[in-house]
Amino acid sequence: MSKNKAKRTTLQDIADVVGMTKMTVSRYMKNPNLVKISSRIEIESAISKLGYIPNRAPNILSKGKSHAIGVLFPSISNHVFDEVLRGIESITEPAGYQIMIAHYSYSKELEEKRIGSLLGYHVDGLILSESVHTANTLRMISSSGVPVTEIMDTCTPPIQQAVGFNNMQASQKMTEKLIQKGYKNIAYIGAKGDVRDILRQRGYEAAITEHGLKSLIFRSPDVSSIRLGSEILDSILRVHPKVDAAICTNDDVAMGVLLSCKKKGILVPDELAVTGMHGHEMGQLYSPKLASVITPRFNIGKVAAEQLLSRIDGVQVIDACIDLGFEINDGESI
């Protein structure tokens, strides 16, 4: 009953058992065809007896390559990123890359910390969900020489490359749609979050200003959630009882507003129009179906990963900014 101080099986341990050098065993691991069939069988059985787990550390140390990609999300509770991750993995999985997910609660400082940590593990590339970073983050990225792809937005000039859609334009189009439909007192509801929220607000403002309307902006210091949306409606109606439409920064907030409307007996869209962003399942199945900007989330992840992997392989950046577009779904809430 020895303490489990027994260190992990190494190639040398296997080599000792079969009376070869670890180099032969190493070859067997990479490509069994490089080893004589009789040796192959011996090595095989030794491995299954000792239970070898490949150790990536030596290679990371000597080659500086980990075959891992760092993926940073602001929050894993934001449903937007499920699909993005699936898109990323549709590429990295068959390519044999391991994904390291980290999240930073919408804090640039935490993002910096996470990136530092991931670089310490020698990730071969980074996918970031943000387009604004600390000076130190930029320095680390540049000095590490690691390829970086920023996802979600295409408005800000990227560090190296960005894949996403135009958040400002999406919001502007949605606002214009409401204006065309005759809404006059359109509010924008933002939350604590990322630059994208601010960009969406700008799009809203651009449309509002262009049509000579008055902008009504409500921003919460809290992270977006259904609860936030349901709670903020009260204060909006208190300040501006005449509001007839609410453009929400995302579907969570919009759903909160919808639920709150139902409780208060406010008719949607007759008394209040509501719009969201991203086209999540919940809003699409709710009645009235939530008007939302349908975004190419899976594709954003897929294209970002494709680009990143090809750059890891040394291909130069061709399109610094890849815009995958968006689509507006009217639903029944406007």
Place this chain on the structure above:
Amino acid sequence: MSKNKAKRTTLQDIADVVGMTKMTVSRYMKNPNLVKISSRIEIESAISKLGYIPNRAPNILSKGKSHAIGVLFPSISNHVFDEVLRGIESITEPAGYQIMIAHYSYSKELEEKRIGSLLGYHVDGLILSESVHTANTLRMISSSGVPVTEIMDTCTPPIQQAVGFNNMQASQKMTEKLIQKGYKNIAYIGAKGDVRDILRQRGYEAAITEHGLKSLIFRSPDVSSIRLGSEILDSILRVHPKVDAAICTNDDVAMGVLLSCKKKGILVPDELAVTGMHGHEMGQLYSPKLASVITPRFNIGKVAAEQLLSRIDGVQVIDACIDLGFEINDGESI
């Protein structure tokens, strides 16, 4: 304009600049007080000039410790795990441990692959969300000697330690509550997923059998989602038009059922009672408020991480099974 072939700054590079050995620089990194003040200043300025990123690989190689914890979730789109992750991080973050999240789409084989990969990076501990694993997974865990904590359920004997609640009991209690309220044709709705779903079904069956009722079980081969819940209700009503209550494996499915009821004009709970599991925001804000089992998700993550870290530090397992309980919230849907 040299190619970015320039390899990363090492402690030796810094040492060369300031004319010391890398050992002194290493000491400075760990504890600047071990270095003379004048040297400290030189090193500091050299670092800020060269931009050093600590490299974890040498330590992982020589000490076999990475200061990283592997966390496996079946799916990152399952909202249950947001809170669990927050709980985990509330402990690992201040302790200076990096989290590596991986997910396996409810596949035991993918779980095995992910665990192998994480062990290749020498994670110091693992948090698993499942209680059934492949034989190879168990072998890898045992031969790696890494501490493992399984979370969410306490019904199955753990590999080493489990932290969670009793899924079977939770579902049984909920079913009994419905029986007490007079429901007679209670259906169970399951989805593709984990053992926990099966355990919940067993709890349901236990209660149903005990009270001499007939069990009506509907299982989908698809992963649980709001859409699944909204689609499955049709087929249930077709087969069993007299169903008066639906116990759903989780809140997503339950929400789908609720939305579908609304569209069909089925009154909840008068014509159909609906229950979920976990007490998510959405169901709690919906009207009628969804009856659900409120589970200690944050605490599960917190306690699991506490236990794991103390075991990494060599403390022996005291409670192999830590049951954190649950609470039933009646809501307005039963």
Place this chain on the structure above:
DNA sequence: AATAATTATGTTACTGGTAACTTATTAATG
């Protein structure tokens, strides 16, 4: 059978941080 070609295996060196030890320098004490 002798030589060339192929296949199989061994040797050496390297990666970068740090524990453990030794040596050098400075400060403290009788």
Place this chain on the structure above:
DNA sequence: CATTAATAAGTTACCAGTAACATAATTATT
């Protein structure tokens, strides 16, 4: 001032793979 104590910095070795090269064993070819 000499000796001891404390502080600062240097030396060496190690971790586990594998690239690059060297050597040995086997097979093919003339």
